[in-house]
Amino acid sequence: MGNQVQLDPHGEMLLRQYRELRPTLQQLADEACSLLRQALKEQGIYVTAIEHRVKTEKSLRGKLELKGAKYKSIDDVTDLVGLRVITFYTDDVDKVAVVAKGLFDIDWQESVDKRKLHQLDSFGYNSLHYICRLREGDAISATKNPRFELQMRTALQHVWSTIEHDTGYKGDVKIPREYLRQFNRLAGMMELMDDEFSRLRVVLTDYRRQTLALVKSGQLDDVPLSRDTFRNYLELKPFDHLNKRIAAVNQAEVFPVSMMSYLPVLESFGLETLGQVQHFIDENSDDAYQLALSQLAITDLDILSSNTALQYLCLVYVLKHDGGRDGLKALYDIINGENDANGMVAELMFSQALTLPFMNKGKM
DSSP: TTTTTOOOOOHHHHHHHHHHHHHHHHHHHHHHHHHHHHHHHHHTOOEEEEOOOOOOOHHHHHHHHHHHOOOOOOGTTTTEEEEEESSSSHHHHHHHHHHHHSSSETTTTTTTEEGGGGGTTTTOOOOOOEEOOTTTTTSSSSSOOOOEEEEEHHHHHHHHHHHHHHHTTSSOOOOOHHHHHHHHHHHHHHHHHHHHHHHHHHHHHHHHHHHHHHHHHHHHHSBBBOOHHHHHHTTTTHHHHHHHHHTTTOOOEEEEOGGGGGGHHHHHOOOBBBBHHHHHHHHHHHHHHHHHHHHHTTTTTOOOEETOOOOOHHHHHHHHHHOOOHHHHHHHHHHOOOOTTTHHHHHHHHHHHHHHHHHHHTOO
């Protein structure tokens, strides 16, 4: 068998028990992983990976050679099945732990929170380890319900642990002091990054809540224009009044569509806050209605999209700022994607707009 580890009789007995138990272990790994994955999904907790494995016979042999005497039976080996959940943020580790406590029976005497060790070189090993069993209703067998190990760590901790293993940092060869110092400095930097990413997420979450509160209170001048704030602003239905005026021309029905594609248009106009967007609506609504009327009054359109008002507002803004045919085409290119038809539509729109009062103000 080559370099295979030779075990004493007790170790060989444990290995035979493992072989008998292996089909159950594979079922356990699959079932525990499936239960945990589903529970995390139901709680809306997004993680970067959920891994599971059954310890190989080769790995078990090595473990039994070193400390086989401490195990009375194979049931005493708690990591024959291993699950690992890798999270994006440090605080998500605790969220996963809460889910695990509600899902499995935890052996608290065997479980360990290595994050509390606070050793200088422990970053890659700062996992939260639970030793678990399936609960009675989930157990795969009435007679056999082995324990399994659940590790919970962040993506940066996982990457660092892999790097340590790959470089042999924790190996048998003694690393020179200068290299140990570099490892420890890098570990400290990565631990700081882990903490700062979590802190930044909290700060950004609070910022989004504050801006949402400002939007709802109508304090729009204090809210910068962004994808999140514009989406929240749309919930106030700021274009409904103009949409209804335009739809009344032909007694048309308005059906909802997304207006997020207009955000880059508004940004291209130099609008930086929601207050400026509101002013843009107030200043151009009457002229946008007149432009829509000039087109729709000669049609029998009986259904309009909810972005109709915003589209005419943007058209009027371009025309008022001397955008001309080229400006209209650029607008259509942003909204519809670049194509030759946009030039023809822009030409037609510009010709119709020339007859309207707002195009002739100041021109005597």
